[in-house]
Amino acid sequence: VSTQSTGYQRRVREINKEFMFEAITSIQDGSKEKQRKFLETVELQIALKNYDPARDKRFTGTVKLRHVPKKSFKVCIIGDERHLDEAKTLGYDCKSAEDLKKLNKNKKLVKKLAKGYDAFMASDGLIKQIPRILGPGLNKAGKFPTSLSHAESMEDKVETVKRTIKFQMKKVLCLSVAVGNVSMELTS
Secondary structure, eight states, rough: OHHHHHHHHHHHHTTTTHHHHHHHHHHHHHHSSSSSSSOEEEEEEEOOOOOTTTTOOOOOOEEEEEOOSSSSEEEEEOOOHHHHHHHHHHEEEEEOOHHTTTTTTTTHHHHHHHOOOEEEEEEEHHHHHHHHHHHHHHHTTTTEEEOSSSSHHHHHHHHHHEEEEEOOOOOSSSEEEEEEETTTTTTT
């Protein structure tokens, strides 16, 4: 870890809890004043200072939250017969390798598939075949499947994926990630 990034970590720790609760309360009050026909998302925006994206390395990361930030989070299971049966039992959308082969690496169809879901999970045996079957479409969309083994509970793994947020440093010096919605309690 470079000295710059530890400096950022130190500053992040200095955010006052009371200030954070006050900001969240004002967001919730503003939401109640002007009712919307959709559930408003609360985003955390972080502005980076003294960081040159051209010179310094760009970074990506994930953070696991205590709650699911998005209510309508759709997950698609790409799996073998055992995972497909389990996914159907639990009520998750699922696709087999044969279903994916029908797309014929068609960029428009792969893009449509990627837009239809927030995340993908794939069986251990299939995950290596996905780039060959679909091409780079899912990877470009930032939705490459998470590995799913038979040893772990599918329901727990899906819940973990729903609670995990990804952030990526690009050319802009501002990171923003969805961390909740206005219907949540202040303590969440």
